[in-house]
Amino acid sequence: MSKVRIYTLAKDLGLENAKLLEILDGLGVAYKSVSSTIEEDTVVLIKEILAEEGAAEAQAPAATPETQPTAAAEKDTAEKATGQTNTAQQDRAEAKTEQTSEPASTSEAPAAATPAAAPAQDIPHRAPVVTIMGHVDHGKTSLLDYIRKTKVAAKEAGGITQHVGAFEAQTSKGKIVFIDTPGHEAFTTIRARGANVADIAIIVIAADDSLMPQTREAIAHAQAAKVPMLVAINKVDLPQADPERVKTDLTQLNLVPEEYGGDVIVVPVSARTGEGVEDLLEYISLTAELEDLRADPKGEFAGVVIEGKVDRQAGVLATVMVQEGTLHVGDFLVVGESYGKIKAMTDSNGGRIKDAGPSTPVQVLGFSEVPSSGEKVQAAKNEHAAREIIAARAQDRRDAENARTQRRLTLEEMMGPLGTVRTVNLILRADTQGSVEAIQGILARKESDDVKINVMLAGIGAPTEGDVLLASTAEATILCFSVTASGGVKKIADTKGVDIKSFRIIYELIDEVDRLLKGNLEPVFEEQYLGRAEVRMVIHHPKSGNIAGSYVTDGSLKRNAKAKVTRGKEVVYEGTIVGLKRFKDDVREVQTGYECGINVDWDGVKEGDIIEASEMVEVEQA
Template sequence: MSKVRIYTLAKDLGVENAKMLELLDGLGVSYKSVSSTIEEETVDLIKEMLAEEAAQAGGAPAQATAAPESDTPTDAGSAAPAPQADAPTSSEEVPHRAPVVTIMGHVDHGKTSLLDYIRKTKVAAKEAGGITQHVGAFEAQTSKGKIVFIDTPGHEAFTTIRARGANVADIAIIVIAADDSLMPQTREAIAHAQAAKVPMLIAINKVDLPQADPDRVKTDLTQLNLVPEEYGGDLVVVPVSAKTGEGVEDLLEYISLTAELEDLRADPKGTFGGVIIEGKVDKQAGVLATVMVQEGTLHVSDFLVVGENYGKIKAMTDSNGARIKEAGPSTPVQVLGFSEVPSSGEKVQSAKNEHAAREIVAARASDRRDAENARVQRRLTLEEMMGPLGSVRTVNLILRADTQGSVEAIQGILARKESDDVKINVMLAGIGAPTEGDVLLASTAEATILCFSVTASGGVKKVADGKDVDIKSFRIIYELIDEVDRLIKGNVEPVFEEKYLGRAEVRMLIKHPKSGTIAGSYVTDGSLKRNAKAKVTRGKQVVYEGTIVGLKRFKDDVREVQTGYECGINVDWNDVMEGDIIEASEMVEVEQN
């Protein structure tokens, strides 16, 4: 019995992929993604359901079943709106925007070649967009619409933008050479994409080479818990050749499908919002900044605010290098008008006029100073340090070692350290000293960098200090494991129990002008400690529970008083009486297996 891919059926029937998945869910059909296949019987049921919906909406049932036999969308168009009849119109009023894609991977695996092929074919076909040199991005027109590619120098730049809280890329494509498989930078790129929590596609490049082995790449991906669709997982893997063009159209199709499922929307009439992709100083023009418009529309003469700086747009060029007057969502543009070079990843907003821009800048400077002052000695709550109680906590680690054998051995030990309460997530494991890219990833994902028999350079340590990232180096593997135990312990809800310390009898009262009533006492059992919990008993009744805020031996403040000694006890309660018994205890953490 033949099978049909879900996205192919959706295209034939003239409905959106999201709608098709909704229908399959209603039928209880299992699938991994829109590229999964379904049986012909299911296809017939889908056609019947669409026909019924069309009939209920006033359309002809025959149109829904006839739609697959026509290549034109006009026949299916009458059936397609019906499922949306009862849906809220608020989100539908906001139009879809083009997806923004970044391509990452190991050196020489063909990232630039793939971008060049897409760029050249689209320019050769005289379709819109195509040149990347002007703004570090270009637009490609496909059968499903525009796709914007960001031509970044690598995953470090990608994560730098993410670390500043800017979500520029909607989809990440990891390029892996079919003759080389997973390499260190490949693993780093995957870790960065996972930390950014964006949809990820795998492009296996160089499949045209005689020594190409795509199956090896797919098998190696499973070692990173990334399971390709054909192996029963949900990872989309597309074999491509940047040289011959094989599979490139399929890759573009998958990008469009992923974007459709993500339901990317932006209102060109809304408030402007954007992100700086890059900034530079041109000897002739001055400061140039590349802005990705995310929301609203950008116009020449608009005032823009970036961080604590602002500027007025004097000129604006698109990805073709042509002068334009306005730019809508998912459009990369290069603007002239800033006096200082903005940093990649900084968010951009517009202001009505120069006065409003100055007010925004002044408010941000004031907020920054307040935040810096508040950051000093700020005490975190238990929930801030450890997360909500009762939830599974994750320890994010980046592992660097001298050899692959050491990496595998440590990973094996770490895997046995996980429990129901704590998950150990080794985001990246590699050979050699940690890099600045590791620090950026650790900063984004709140991870600790553990090094075995390798040390970070001075420059990397300086970057880590600036971003409050811990880099810890070890020469003995058991010391590294002990450190992991400490990290795990910090992520497990501690269990405390009350431990009895000792008791004292109050024999006289001393009135102190500052401390109030001090109980002159004799320790009859155990010991009393400063800051211990105190319980005052009078006869058989407990009359006070609090804390021992002060202990004195004669005129000296002491931390502890043992059995058989006299002392002055201040429990910060003035109603203590002679003959009372003061019992001390403390809370101690119970060791957990």
């Protein structure tokens, strides 16, 4: 019995993929994605359901002139919700026309906008943003070049004008934006700063080479970013190509291709001949459709820096991906603790533009300093507003630096609420492949029903900056066996709060894993007494409120410790010691026999009060 792919059937029936999936769910038909196949008898059943729905609509009583507006409004709402009617199809065609026009057109409101429609339906779809990653020499750049040459509409006689760090490809399904800075490290640098730029990741694997170290790293980075992932098996035109070997090797990473019963879309392509490229673009569009990517061109502007550089003639240039709202020449932009006014914008074809809507990459001239990749961009109404935003950010940074302690989050805090199955993320580096496999085998036996171990990346050699970025993004610990991190990598790890643990004895590494697993279980705490102080003077401070000038009579007092203020036999306040001073200096702890200033963030403190400090300490469990 013949089979048909879901997205092909949806196209033949004139349905949205989401509507067809809804019907399949109602029938109880199992599928992995829109590229999954269904049996012919299921197709017949779907057509019968659609025919019955059409007959029911035809038998519905015609609306009278008095009720016609209400009926029309209801029909319009239903069409927008289901996407089944010709009107909805026409709307999608109009949306595609808008996508192929100048970026400035994205700022214009749709002509057929209905004020009464639901807010979610008012927000138009946006083009997907795609990044391509993989091992060196597997054809990432070649694939991008092929797509660029065949899908970008050249605006000049000389062909494609290079370029702004990203480009827009026009396909039969609409616009697709490619970030053409391939490489998982650049991708993860952006992610590590909290910015989500790419909607879809394409992992390129050479058909004659299969999985390589950078391939595994790229997959780990894409999984940490939690973006949909497609696999493009490149170089299938070579005589020695073996796509089936690649598919089999993918299963070792728990990435099971659809034809093997899994949910990973794998597309054979050739960047040299163009074979399979159209199929890849089709799958990108299908994936984007299921993700239901939307952005409001009239909303508040938000964007992300893809890359920045200094041009000898133009000055500072920054490539910005517009995510929400519309960017205009003359707008003031704030990045980090600096700002700039847009003097000019260039699109991905090298043409000057005046405004750009969502999912549009633009090169901006107007920054005084080179912004870093991944920094978020915010718009300001004017220069005064931009300066206010910068001043507030600078103050927040100083406050954070003053309040910063060496305390690190417990694994329980990082992994979420207790009572659920939690995961310890690890990155493993060792001196030999044999050591890597042996350690992975031991780790697999350490898992329990409550705690799972996720080895995100395992490789040979010292940890790299990319490992640190991945660990920072995924909140993972890096374990090293018989290898050590370089000074530069350690410095970056310290800056990002990433733990790198190095071991020479295998049992010590396993003991560390046990400690991590134990730390991921529910801890038991008890309150432990620290010390007490007598308030001898109350100092009125204009910013900090009342500060208790005190003398420590027993033990010690620590900043951020719990505080209990007693007056006679009555407890009058319970809270936290938010500040400690010795003369004019902020200190972390004050011992017995010393005077200090105590700020408990409470203005009711009086002379003679007793401040008792305590802290919560984890109890060692057997």
